[in-house]
Amino acid sequence: MALQEPTFLILTSLAQGRKHGYALIKDAAELSGGRVTLRVGTLYAALDRLCTEGLIAASGEEIVDGRLRRFYDLTEEGAASLSDEVTRMRSLASKAHTRLSERPGLAFA
Amino acid sequence: MSIAVRTAIRLHPLAWRKRYADEVLGTLQDVADDHHGGRIPLTESVPLGIRGLWLRARSSISFWAGLVVVGLLIGCAATVDVEYLDGSLIDVLLRVNTGLGYSLPVLAAAAGWAGARARRAQIVGARERLRQLGAETWPLVAFTAVGYIIAVVVVVVRGGLMWMPVASLFIVLAQWAMILVAFAIGQLLGAVLPRVLVIFAAPAATWFFAGLLFTSQTAWNIAPQGFYRGIAFVFDVEPYTRVYLIAGIVIAASVLVVTVRPFWAKLLPVAVLAVVCSLVSVQPAPPPYQVAAVERSRAELVCSSIEPVVCLWPEQEAAFGPSLRAQMAEAYAVAGTLGLPVDSPGPGSVARYAMTGLPHPDDNWENASELGLGTVGFGPDDLLPLYAYTMTSCCWQEPTVGDGEYSAVSYAASILLGVPPERALPAVVDPYTGQRNFEPSGVPDRKAAQTLVHDWLTDGVNGVRPPD
Numbered sequence: 001m002a003l004q005e006p007t008f009l010i011l012t013s014l015a016q017g018r019k020h021g022y023a024l025i026k027d028a029a030e031l032s033g034g035r036v037t038l039r040v041g042t043l044y045a046a047l048d049r050l051c052t053e054g055l056i057a058a059s060g061e062e063i064v065d066g067r068l069r070r071f072y073d074l075t076e077e078g079a080a081s082l083s084d085e086v087t088r089m090r091s092l093a094s095k096a097h098t099r100l101s102e103r104p105g106l107a108f109a
Numbered sequence: 110m111s112i113a114v115r116t117a118i119r120l121h122p123l124a125w126r127k128r129y130a131d132e133v134l135g136t137l138q139d140v141a142d143d144h145h146g147g148r149i150p151l152t153e154s155v156p157l158g159i160r161g162l163w164l165r166a167r168s169s170i171s172f173w174a175g176l177v178v179v180g181l182l183i184g185c186a187a188t189v190d191v192e193y194l195d196g197s198l199i200d201v202l203l204r205v206n207t208g209l210g211y212s213l214p215v216l217a218a219a220a221g222w223a224g225a226r227a228r229r230a231q232i233v234g235a236r237e238r239l240r241q242l243g244a245e246t247w248p249l250v251a252f253t254a255v256g257y258i259i260a261v262v263v264v265v266v267r268g269g270l271m272w273m274p275v276a277s278l279f280i281v282l283a284q285w286a287m288i289l290v291a292f293a294i295g296q297l298l299g300a301v302l303p304r305v306l307v308i309f310a311a312p313a314a315t316w317f318f319a320g321l322l323f324t325s326q327t328a329w330n331i332a333p334q335g336f337y338r339g340i341a342f343v344f345d346v347e348p349y350t351r352v353y354l355i356a357g358i359v360i361a362a363s364v365l366v367v368t369v370r371p372f373w374a375k376l377l378p379v380a381v382l383a384v385v386c387s388l389v390s391v392q393p394a395p396p397p398y399q400v401a402a403v404e405r406s407r408a409e410l411v412c413s414s415i416e417p418v419v420c421l422w423p424e425q426e427a428a429f430g431p432s433l434r435a436q437m438a439e440a441y442a443v444a445g446t447l448g449l450p451v452d453s454p455g456p457g458s459v460a461r462y463a464m465t466g467l468p469h470p471d472d473n474w475e476n477a478s479e480l481g482l483g484t485v486g487f488g489p490d491d492l493l494p495l496y497a498y499t500m501t502s503c504c505w506q507e508p509t510v511g512d513g514e515y516s517a518v519s520y521a522a523s524i525l526l527g528v529p530p531e532r533a534l535p536a537v538v539d540p541y542t543g544q545r546n547f548e549p550s551g552v553p554d555r556k557a558a559q560t561l562v563h564d565w566l567t568d569g570v571n572g573v574r575p576p577d
Contacts, residue, residue, distance in 0.1 A: 021132060022139035040137050041117075041157035044129055045164075067135030 003085045006038055006046050011055065011074060011082040018059045020069040021047070047072060055081055114149050117158030122165045123244060133157070166248055174219030175252025179259070181215065182208035186260035191268035202281060204264045205257060209284055212253065214312030216288060217295035219249050221307035224299020246292065253288060291315045297363050301378065359383070 003011070006028070013019060013027040024047075025038045038046075050056045055078035061070040074082070114137060118130050137157075141149045166172035185208030223245035232238050295311040302310060363380050411426040413434055 021136035025136070025140065039156050040133060040140060040153050041160040043136070044133055045160055048125070048129070061132075064135075067138055068131040069135060070132045 002088065003081070005032075005036060006042055007050065008082075008085060009036060009038070010043070010046055010050065011078055011085075014056060014072060014074040015079065015082060018071040018073040020071050022069075024072070050078070054078070111149060111154070113151060113154040113158075117154045117161060119161075120158045120165060121161035122168055123241075125161070125164060165244070169245060169248055170222045171219050171246055171249035172252075174215055174222075175249045175256075177215050178212045178249070179252050179256035181211045182253075182256035182260040183263060184208070185211065186263035187267070189264070191264060201261060201264045201268065202284070204268070205260045206284070208260055209257075209287065212256075213287060213291040213315045216249060216253065217291040217298075217311035217315035218308045220246060220292045220295025221299040221302070221311035222295075222304055223249075224296040225302065225304040225307050226299075228300055242296070246296075249292075257284075293363075 009028040009031050010024055012031060013024050016027075019027065021040070021043060025040070025043060028036055028038050047056065051058065051072075054075055056072045057075050059071045059073035061068060063069070114134070118126060118133065121130075137149050137153060140153060141147050182205065186205060189204045189207050191204060223242070227238065227241045227245055230241065232241050294314050295307070298311050298314065299307050359380055411423055411430070
């Protein structure tokens, strides 16, 4: 099943390495070109669900300026899921690309 | 930390809070520092709170049971008969009883399920257990309250509402007491039984109580008279009420004790057994005042042999029979002189006025259209105005005039028959308080009374019932 966009962005962000909550919010915004701003409620609902599904796992915590930061990391299962999603999206994008190329009058690289 | 953020986090389930609360707070502060000048905006805290509410709700059977309760309340309110709704608030509230009656077993089952889950969680500490109990049941309470309000609105929209000075909110207290009893039953059973059994046992036990809500007559009668009379009426009419109340108190106390001291749960079967035994052992008995009214035979009545025939109970006959008969004969003559539509005293005509309440043949209750319950305790001064009242009511043909004028005609007729004005109002004695309740009359003096009676005779002569 296709991943929802916030989930995809979180997994993609964690593919680079472990991150804490706020770093994920910032990275998701950057990955989406500023289009997606994850709310804190949305982020932690997704993190909780992904932990339960075993796609990510907590990976240590630290206190910075009196604030608790828990780090999350991608699991093997999560990496596989992200890879499947990338393959699916790539395949879909390829088909779209082919059909658009065949469309007369549209210059598509 | 702002109240909004604190509330948003508190709305989440306990397990979530233990795991994520500090971390989420830190992340919220990071977001606030970088984008909102250090203040956590509502655009973050409100969605967080809503999500917490949803997380808490969907993990609780109370949430789903609450939806069922709302459906029952609204469904019944939308279909209950409002044809005879009199427009008073109390009547509107009574129409909600049907939905509540069906909801109680659902409430009990959900409370039982929650109680069983709380027991299995083996939480340490009374405060924590109470907190758990509250967390498990609040969606149910909230949904019930919302459903109750919507049901009232639905009934009002369907049947209308007007202000009448008879509404008593006692019925609301009674309804919510029943809801709490349902909760208590569920929690109690949940504390000792497995969940699989609780969801059957709790509704079955609660259905026993729910029957009270369907006897809307009880609530209707207690409504105008206030709290004391309400309690007295319920005790009097419903023979099981004392047992219900005792059982309710025992159950509520047991739930509290078991919640605070789980060890005592071992004694709960004894308490349950005691309640069941008391429920089984108590036999329904006719309420005290009904015994006097219902079980007397008409054959006991002592009737005079001369016109007008007046029938009295033996004790009334002994106390004031002769003087009353003389008074009635005089009034009868006055009525004839004035042209009031009474039976003419004379050979062959028999006018019977039984001066007491008599059971109605259909339902064994007193026939209120004759002389009502209160006459049992009346003396001679009360009987003459009631005679006038009966006289006018016996000859009435609906719907010539309204109740107010009917009452006024009775009053006026009483005055013309020689009854002192202060005693001329039709009255009934409240069987519980002994208080005399008089029907209001708009007749200021004797002249007005004569005019009223004259007009009534002129307009209503065609409605006069022929002598029996």
